[in-house]
Amino acid sequence: MRALRPLRRPAYRRLATALALSVLAEGLWTLAVVWQVVELGGGPAELSIVSGALALGVVVTALLGGVLADRVPQKRILVGVMAMLAASIGLVAGLSALGALTVPLLVLVAGVIGLSMGMFFPAYSALVPAMVDADELLAVNGLEGVVRPVLLQGAGPALAGVLVAAYSPAAALGATAVACLAGLVAALSLPRRALRRDLGTSGGAGAVVRDLVEGFRYMVGTRWLLVTLVFASLMILVVLGPLEVLVPFAIIERADGGPGGHSLVLLAHGAGGAIASILVASLRLPRRYLTVMIAMWSAACVPMVVFGLATTLWPMVLAGFVVGGLFSAPQVIWGTLLQRRVPPALLGRVTSLDFFVSLAFMPVSMALAGPVSEVVGLTPVFLAAGLVPLAIGAVALVVGRLGPDETAHPLDVARPGAEATPRAA
Template identity: 90%
Template sequence: MRALRPLRRSAYRRLATALALSVLAEGLWTLAVVWQVVELGGGPVELSLVSGALALGVIVTALLGGVLADRVPQKRILVGVLAMLAVSIGLVAGLSALGALSVPLLVAVAAVIGLSMGLFFPAYSALVPAMVDADELLAVNGFEGVVRPVLLQGAGPALAGVLVAVWSPAAALGATAVACVAGLVAALALPARALRRDLTAEGTGHPVRAVLRDLVEGFRYMVGTRWLLVTLVFASLMILFVLGPLEVLVPFAIIERADGGPGGHSLVLLAYGAGGAIASIVVASLRLPRRYLTAMIVLWSVACVPMVVFGVATTLWPMVVAGFVLGGLFSAPQVIWGTLLQHRVPPALLGRVTSLDFFVSLAFMPVSMALAGPVSVVAGLTPVFLVAGLVPLLFGTVALVVGRLGPDELAHPLESADEVSTA
């Protein structure tokens, strides 16, 4: 199968293993932290604080992560991040088991976890093209598109749900730390890879000025590249309206409207993961659409509509179906997006552009998560989910009309690109 072809390379298998275990840890954390907050007597507002702290940590280090990914061997970054995650989450698990954990302490540790996570993805993304050939990038992104939903929304939350139901949130948090340790072992086994950027020709100026120069160079590329800027602005606005309700309020919709618990929550996340995995395999196994930019924005816009279900359904099964559709429609364009960046962004800029993608598209993530709980308390769950499901359709329409992406995507077909170009 085309999507699995890169796994024949031992170096990429180790990288994929490190990624898979880190995503599994994230999936375990996603559900475990919800029920840890509930066990501590918290509700949507407290969960918003924890989720917002983690999201803010990611944002703070995302830009630095891109600079480091273009300057420091990416293996070192991955090893350091996974070690920090293992220690931080292990500390939370231990304190929870001892009954010494509190919401403020959980917020503080969540921020540390976010700071670490902000460094991971730019390093991973910059390392991928060094591990595989250019014609395997779509397959790599398809495989990643399967791994993320299966483990992040599927196996991770399902396992965490079982551990919470049978034992406690502390057990699920302990399993999260174990997954990080296993990912650390896989990252340590990665081969050394030369940086894709020659720094010797750039002199030995002051490191702070060098970092700022790198950030400015990446920012100029983003602003001067229409398809990149339009897509990132659209994604930022979509995330502002969708991510908070999705991450913070869905568990409480299941509790309050469908009389559910950890099992129901994990079932919805499992459906989300299954939809994402199936869609990713399909996209990775077919030819890329000729109008790939248009396809991405249309799919992401339509993907938000099932959010309405969580605001109106009073039983669990419609929410499960909505989760499946959400997962599929969100993941399919993500496969295209990853391939697009790796084909059209110059290799020396890939780490910084990936981090800018991470930063700009998620800039509103902590705001969305922090506001979701308080807004739902004031306005109610139903209005929040209605807005989250319908407003992104307007953003997508404006992006397609104002962005004028058609001529660009027709002039730069991805399917025929055999090597990375400078766009």
């Protein structure tokens, strides 16, 4: 099967295992932290602060993570990240079990977790093309598109929900730390790959700044990249806070649900994402791939309206399934697009810029979601999250004029190398 071809390579299997365990840990944390906040007497505002601290940490280190991914053996970065995650989440689990955890402490550790996570994905993305052939990149992104929703929205939250219901949030946080330890073992087993960049004797702060400037110039001078990232930034500002912070409280307040209902919605989200990802990875990429990506991401937000209107759980479960599918499918295309069209020597920095620019508003969105919902209510916030991205996407497609670029650079055509210079078409 085309989507499974990369798994025949032992080195990539180890890398995929490290990714899977890190995503499983993230999925466990996603549900465990909600119910930990609830156990501490918090609500949407407190969860907004905790989630915002983690998101801010990711944004703060995203650019540095990209520079390091182009300068330092990526294995070292992955090992360091998994060790830090295991230690910090293990600390939270221990404090929770002892009854010594407070919301301010949880906020502090969430920030540390975010700082670590911001360095993981640029290193992972820069390492992938060194471990597989170019014609296997779509399959790699398809596998990632399956692994991420299945573990992040499916198995991780489901396991966390069982542990919270049967024992306590501390048990779920402990399982999260164990998953990070297993990810550390997988990262340690990775072979050391040569960097695909000649650094010469460059070094120091000045070289780091030059690296950042070079990556930023490439982003600004490459229209398809800039338009997509600006669109994603605005969409995330409107959508991510309600999705990450308010969905659990919609389930609690509107559907009289608990950890089980929350797990079910996340499981549906993951199932939709996995199915959509494997379909995209198994088929030819669309010729108008930039247009399809933005259109699907815009449409993916519409089912968010359901969480503001439904009063039972099952419509929310169905909405979660559709949101998961429509968000994950274009993500497979996006990963392949970056790996095909971005020069290898810039890939770590461009991936980090993707993280930084796309997620720049993530802490703001998460920090505002709770307080705004307490002022205006859940329904107006979810209506805005579902409908505003449609307008943002339409503007991006009209103003961005992406059609000529995507038809001139089909992703299904094998090419000898990535674009070496920015295109300002």
